[in-house]
Structure formats: structure tokens, C-alpha cells
Amino acid sequence: RSLFLRIPKRPVVLGTMAMAPDDVEDLKKRLRQHDQMYASMQQQGKPFEALEHLEKGLFVRKELYGPEHPEVGRVCQVFTTSCNTLAMNSLQRDNHMLAYELLKKAEILTSPSGYISDNKMRMKLRAVTFNNFGCFYKRRGKLHAALQYLAKALKIELTSEEVDNPAGTHLNLCATLSQLGRHGPALEHAQCALELLEAMQDSREKGEGGGAFGQQNTTDDGSILAIAWHNIAVEQEHLGMLDAGLTSYEQAVIVAEREWGAGHIKTLAIKHSLEEAKHKASTRRSPVKPHAGHSMQGVASKAASPLDSILNPASSAPGLKGQGGFRQSNIAAKKGPSPLQKGGAKVGIKAYPAGG
Numbered sequence: 001r002s003l004f005l006r007i008p009k010r011p012v013v014l015g016t017m018a019m020a021p022d023d024v025e026d027l028k029k030r031l032r033q034h035d036q037m038y039a040s041m042q043q044q045g046k047p048f049e050a051l052e053h054l055e056k057g058l059f060v061r062k063e064l065y066g067p068e069h070p071e072v073g074r075v076c077q078v079f080t081t082s083c084n085t086l087a088m089n090s091l092q093r094d095n096h097m098l099a100y101e102l103l104k105k106a107e108i109l110t111s112p113s114g115y116i117s118d119n120k121m122r123m124k125l126r127a128v129t130f131n132n133f134g135c136f137y138k139r140r141g142k143l144h145a146a147l148q149y150l151a152k153a154l155k156i157e158l159t160s161e162e163v164d165n166p167a168g169t170h171l172n173l174c175a176t177l178s179q180l181g182r183h184g185p186a187l188e189h190a191q192c193a194l195e196l197l198e199a200m201q202d203s204r205e206k207g208e209g210g211g212a213f214g215q216q217n218t219t220d221d222g223s224i225l226a227i228a229w230h231n232i233a234v235e236q237e238h239l240g241m242l243d244a245g246l247t248s249y250e251q252a253v254i255v256a257e258r259e260w261g262a263g264h265i266k267t268l269a270i271k272h273s274l275e276e277a278k279h280k281a282s283t284r285r286s287p288v289k290p291h292a293g294h295s296m297q298g299v300a301s302k303a304a305s306p307l308d309s310i311l312n313p314a315s316s317a318p319g320l321k322g323q324g325g326f327r328q329s330n331i332a333a334k335k336g337p338s339p340l341q342k343g344g345a346k347v348g349i350k351a352y353p354a355g356g
Contacts, residue, residue: 027064031057041063047086054079058115067115076115080125081108085131103133106159120162127156127163138176146176165200167193167224174231178238187235194228197221222259226252230270233277242281249274 019027041050061072087102108114110126134150136180150173156165170193177186185226200221233248253274256267283330 003281011205024064027060031060031064034060047082048087050080051082051086054082062115068117070117072115073117076109077121077125080129081144083109084125084128088132088135091136096136096140099136103126103136107133120160123156123160124163127160127169130156131169134169134172134176138172138179143176143180145172147180150176152237165196165221167196167221167228170196171224171227171231174235178231180233183235183238187232187239190228190231190235194225194232197225197228202223222255226255226259226266226270230273231253233273237277237280242277242284246274246277246281249277 034053038050038053038057041047041053054075058072058075061069061075065071083102083106087099087106088095090099090102106125106129110116110122110129112122114122116122116125130149134146134153138151150169154166154169154173157163158168170189174186174189174193177183177189229248229252233245233252234249236242236245240305249270252270253267256264256270260267283338
């Protein structure tokens with residue numbers, strides 16, 4: 001339920017404006033209507049219609065309470081989270097214009113001039129937004145723009161204790177750099193992601209907690225760990241480190257079987273990449289003339305392609321009192337195997353389920 005102010009029978013100052021009681025009552029009525037429609041659209045599974053009423057309710061709150069009121073900041077956080085979630089869903093459906101508009105709103109609202117007074121939460125959401133912009137531009141093939149946004153996200157994550165673990169951003173940077181042919185730096189980012197994830201696992205095993213992150217995202221961390229090992233293997237393969245790549249693929253399979261199960265489609269896809277890498281390694285040790293039209297480069301591309309669409313989860317926008325999010329994982333099959341991309345927003349308002 002929304003928080004409403006008690007209005008005396010004289011003009012009052014709300015925010016920076018003096019309003020008569022009738023004007024205040026009108027705003028309160030509009031706010032109730034938008035909140036009711038927001039809840040109704042959520043229940044009907046219409047997230048974009050719900051977002052429209054959430055946005056209108058946000059600006060009614062700003063007019064009613066003033067931009068510094070905690071209620072305005074709280075709803076702004078929910079709205080920003082929803083914008084990120086729906087932007088990534090739209091991107092998956094190739095609705096690039098809508099995805100851009102939603103991310104741009106999130107970028108504006110997480111700026112210093114936005115309505116989120118809690119600076120730690122603002123920077124947390126800003127890092128998520130920049131990460132998603134990186135995914136957006138990578139999807140559009142604008143790799144240098146993607147790198148700029150991902151670098152901004154990583155800078156925030158490395159200088160703030162309150163943001164998501166930067167492992168996901170490192171993996172996005174890995175995927176983008178790999179597509180640019182910069183496999184050395186790509187490998188370094190994948191290895192950074194692995195180190196961060198393993199350090200978090202060690203902290204949990206030692207009972208050092210990790211707050212909401214440690215309690216709520218063990219499974220998600222495990223999934224990212226499988227992706228990290230896979231990306232390391234891919235980049236090692238690109239750099240001609242075939243034996244090291246095989247070891248990394250094997251580690252990716254071990255983690256994938258533990259997290260997803262041996263028969264899961266994602267696990268099977270990573271196993272397929274491992275088998276293709278083994279075949280490539282054995283062929284190099286004992287050269288065999290490939291069949292016509294089936295170069296080793298073509299084999300490598302085929303190894304990566306099964307993962308192109310199966311690591312793309314979808315989610316709905318969060319409610320005012322709920323939490324929601326989105327993490328995108330993607331493999332783009334270009335020339336040779338491509339690393340997994342880990343990105344998208346996974347944020348919450350009351351209990352923050354960190355992870356990217």
C-alpha cells in the first residue's frame with residue numbers, strides 16, 4: 001500500500017509546491033488508480049502495461065511528496081529495475097528500439113540528478129544499466145560502444161562494495177573482446193571472473209557469508225562458474241593452447257553437471273564443445289586431411305553454435321514489493337568458437353540478489 005500524507009485543511013507544501021487540499025486529494029486518487037492498475041497488469045502478465053502505470057505513479061508521487069521523499073526513491077528503484085529487465089527481454093526479441101528506450105530511462109534515473117537518494121543503490125543500478133547497455137551494443141554489432149559501457153560498469157563494480165559481483169561484467173568483456181579478435185585480453189577477463197567466483201565460493205565455505213549475495217545466489221554463481229570455465233577454454237583454444245583448453249573444457253563439464261545435471265541441454269552443449277576440441281587436438285597431433293568443405297575452422301564454429309540460444313533465460317518485471325531480474329548468457333557463433341556472454345540485470349529492491 002502506498003504511503004499517504006495526512007493533509008490539514010489549509011494549503012500545504014509538498015516538495016517545492018504549495019497545493020490546496022483538493023489538489024492533494026486529486027493526486028492521491030490518481031496515485032491509487034495507477035497503483036491498482038500496476039498490480040492488475042502484473043497479475044495479468046502484462047509487464048509493459050504495468051511499467052507504464054508504474055512510471056505514471058512515480059511522477060505522481062514526485063509531485064505529491066516531493067523528489068526527495070523516500071517513497072519516490074523506492075519506486076524509482078523498482079522502475080529502474082523493471083526497465084532493465086524488460087529492456088533485456090525486448091533485446092532477446094530483437095526489439096532494439098524499445099530496449100534502447102528502456103535502458104536510456106534507466107540511465108537517466110540512475111544519474112546523480114535522478115530520484116534515487118540512496119547513492120549505493122543508485123550506483124548498483126547504474127552498473128547494471130551500463131552492463132545491459134554493453135549487451136545491447138554487442139548485440140547490435142557495435143563492439144567498441146559495448147566495450148565503453150562495460151568498462152564503465154566494471155569501474156563502478158570495482159570501486160563499490162554494494163554492487164553485484166563483477167564476474168558477469170568480466171565475462172561480457174571477454175565475449176566482446178573475443179569478437180574483436182583480442183583473445184589475450186579476453187582470456188584475462190575470463191580468468192578474472194573465475195578467480196572472483198572461486199573466492200566467493202571459498203568465503204561461503206568458510207562461513208564468511210557474503211550477505212544477501214552469498215545466501216541467495218549460490219546456484220547462479222555455479223552457473224556462471226561453468227560459463228567462466230567454458231570461456232577460458234574457448235580463448236585458450238583461440239590462442240593455440242589446446243591442452244590447457246581441454247583441461248578447462250573438462251572443468252566446465254564438471255561444474256555444468258553439478259549445477260545443471262548431466263543430461264541438461266546446456267551441459268550437453270558444453271560436452272559437445274569438449275569433444276570437438278578433443279578432435280581438433282588429436283587431428284593436430286596426427287594430421288588427417290579434412291573432408292571437403294569441412295575445415296577445422298568450420299568444426300570449431302559448429303562446436304560453439306549449439307549454445308547460441310539455450311542460455312537465454314527470460315523473466316518478468318518485479319513488483320513494487322517483489323524482486324526480479326534478468327541475466328543473459330549468449331554464445332555468438334562466428335569464426336571459431338565464441339565465449340559465453342553473461343549479462344543483464346539481476347537486482348532486487350528489498351533483498352538484493354546480487355549477481356550482475
